[in-house]
Amino acid sequence: MNTAAQVLALLAERGETLAVAESLTGGLVAAELTAVPGASKSFRGSVTAYATTLKRDVLGVDGTLLAERGAVDPEVALQMAAGVREALAARWGIATTGVAGPEAQDGQPVGTVYVAVAGPDGAQKVAALRLNGDRAEIRRESVRSVLELLSGELHENARTQDTEQNGGT
Numbered sequence: 001m002n003t004a005a006q007v008l009a010l011l012a013e014r015g016e017t018l019a020v021a022e023s024l025t026g027g028l029v030a031a032e033l034t035a036v037p038g039a040s041k042s043f044r045g046s047v048t049a050y051a052t053t054l055k056r057d058v059l060g061v062d063g064t065l066l067a068e069r070g071a072v073d074p075e076v077a078l079q080m081a082a083g084v085r086e087a088l089a090a091r092w093g094i095a096t097t098g099v100a101g102p103e104a105q106d107g108q109p110v111g112t113v114y115v116a117v118a119g120p121d122g123a124q125k126v127a128a129l130r131l132n133g134d135r136a137e138i139r140r141e142s143v144r145s146v147l148e149l150l151s152g153e154l155h156e157n158a159r160t161q162d163t164e165q166n167g168g169t
Contacts, residue, residue, distance in 0.1 A: 017089075018043050023097040025142050070105070078126050094117050097114050099111065114128055115127050
């Protein structure tokens with residue numbers, strides 16, 4: 001079972017939902033998720049916010065942050081994940097932002113990517129990636145990485161809930 005199928009199965013088992021915000025991946029994360037039969041049980045939808053103004057206007061990313069640091073930034077990735085979670089009324093939100101090439105963007109070299117997860121109770125995590133390869137390889141690896149990050153957070157969240165239910169031991 002691939003990572004997309006694994007996270008969707010875990011979300012369905014828990015009765016939780018997922019929304020996706022994508023920039024450089026341009027819908028590839030959503031495509032990977034919707035390729036899994038039964039994805040509609042947990043996958044709410046996605047926003048492909050390729051333009052920086054959409055990150056601000058649709059996903060609620062702070063305009064000053066975007067102006068000062070550009071769209072390729074770890075805090076931008078976190079705000080995208082939180083914004084899509086809120087906009088699409090999902091329990092979990094994930095996001096990708098970065099530079100797939102062929103040229104640098106916002107002073108960031110090709111292969112600079114940030115993936116993020118935002119979840120319940122303030123859960124959030126961002127990972128900085130430095131990827132090699134051509135545009136297609138960077139985009140594919142970004143998809144794999146954001147789904148892996150989500151998988152890790154889902155498992156961590158489950159352990160935390162289990163610990164709380166068993167008296168904190």
